[in-house]
Amino acid sequence: MMPDLLTGALATGSGGVVGLVLGLVGGGGSILAVPLLVYAVGVASPHVAIGTGAVAVSASALGNLLTHWRLGNVKGRCAAVFAAAGVLGAIAGAAAAKALDGQKLLALFGLVMIVVGIVMLRRRGSGGDPAVRLTARTARRLLPPLLGIGFGVGLFSGFFGIGGGFLIVPGLMLATGMPLTFAIGTSLVAVTAFGAATAASYAISGLVDWRLAGLFVGGGLLGGFAGAVLGKVLASRRQVLGTVFAGLVIAVGVYVVSRGLIGLTA
Template identity: 30%
Template structure:
């Protein structure tokens, strides 16, 4: 590996950390397609490596939000608990899936996430008065039960596709817990770190993590996370959602097409 290669990996990390800090999305959405399409890393190794990066980036970002009092883990702890279990189940499923199926599956998830993010940027204005009332629980135990079920589902997706579930957790905190946006991003990022750590352990136990790539990309992810968190409140959120949504969708389509022709 030469210097330009190292710099490229760090730049990838910068982008990953920035996206995580600004919209609470998992950096896995960026790392997995790049490692598989341009660095010829196997899908299983790419997901395992990206999960480790996700843990480091998410912890960095969540600490920044914590300093600004934008984390409330008390309400989100139920999602975190079952997401850990679900992540192990998902990682077990992923180990038994073929490279082609896993690549295609991840590409489809990426497209759906991109379209959802892009669509959300248009719907937020019209739904601003009702978006926090999607679920109307009369009793606390109903909210807790729903959070446990959702957390388990998020964990399974994390384990299979390597996504820490940041966007899904974010939507859950806003829709079910009625969190303000900034507190929802901070809390979901911390929960994402916990979920990603559980998935990382599952992939590491099967030898599907490239430590060298993880370290280099994580250096950039830490820097990107710190810088992005600092300026998170100054960025036009809707514009950023549209850009990220388009990028995710294009990468997902590209990844799916390339997989079909391999």
Template identity: 40%
Template sequence: MLALGLALAALIGLSLGLLGGGGSILTVPVFVYVLGYAAKPAIAMSLPVVGTTSLVGAVRHWREGNVNLRVALLFGVVAMLGSFTGARFAARVRGPLQLLLLGAVMLAAAASMLRRPRALRDAEAVDAVDGSAHVRPLVYAVGLGVGFLTGLVGIGGGFLIVPALVVLAHVPMKQAVGTSLVVIAMNSASGYAGYAGRVHVPWPLVAAFTAVAIVGIVIGTRLVRHIPALTLRRAFGVFLVLLGALVVWQNRGAFGG
């Protein structure tokens, strides 16, 4: 099972490199259903994996000029506040309910990948205005919400961050992918800080998982120019529908008892 878990770590990194998000949402299910950890440790373990992997991907995008650091810092600081709050709040939420919420978020992510909003398609068509465009106030609300979900259920939130950056912050699509990785790294660090000292983290396993995911994201950032993003989004969206439905079904009794 460890070998399967590490293979899936490579897939997580690959999708982060190719899509700027989405893959991190698989990390908790892998820790829970493949490696056998309980929900709360799995969520805490996922955060350093997702954060470190995203940071490596962000550096590669930055070298190619695909990171808007100003927007990343503005959006990321707000998201960090939400993430720390979500992690602290998670102590009051039972593990099965966290997994049920994660399953629902996975289905929402799948819907986002299978059918992008018209506003996002229009923004991509004109490739936005420029890399230092005005950040609308609504983007901060999105950052706070994404951050809270990161701390509560262990997602990176790239599937929400990328559209928010394109539509609300007017960041060009290519920059939005790299910028989202910076935000995810900040988000994950803050979320883990909220869990620190509350759950046990097996660091050797987390380090191995992270190393494999980093290999995946390095490959993904190199392939991003050569593989049709729309095809990838749809294929990954279908996979998320199946996995999200399974997670929801297995935790359907979370509201009882």
């Protein structure tokens, strides 16, 4: 009974960490879900960790999406096209990942974390056209990049079981020219959809621990609330927090790569 209680507490606490990070720095925290599930909670299979993490990522993104939708930060048509193309990519990516050895997958995941951390260290501009919309008149210009970039980001997201917000946001800005604020809000539609598609693919294969997923999501909601409150207090230091988090992602990535390589040579 005690191991079950400890595992549950660790899952809830790990979800809280991800939620806290999301609330503090506004994104990227979901990339910690898989390492936490494997190394903190003790999920033995990297594939189960990815499937379970995808459920948590999708649920967390949906909660944040509702907030941004109320604020008017979501470009619905652009989001729908980008997400639809990305879901196809996410399904293909998840299928490819399930066929790969778990330790190789962890090593690759760690490499991705290092790259993501480096990308996070670069500040993103806030310019763009806030009035951009997908209409019959703009479709010829906007549809190709939305479909192409959406599929590519979805493929990546499905392969690693992550939300992919760090790619979706710049991807949307590149495809449409929308400002950062709208890209963040609009990206949550895709993060929710990609996470759900990846989770469904893994669930069909029996690679989701629903009990841990529920505890992780519950912890994430509590952590997200705490992070939002703390984020207001530390609003003037968001850039510093983002830099510290990027450093954390790189450090965890190095650890995950080393553990994955050790697993391959063992």
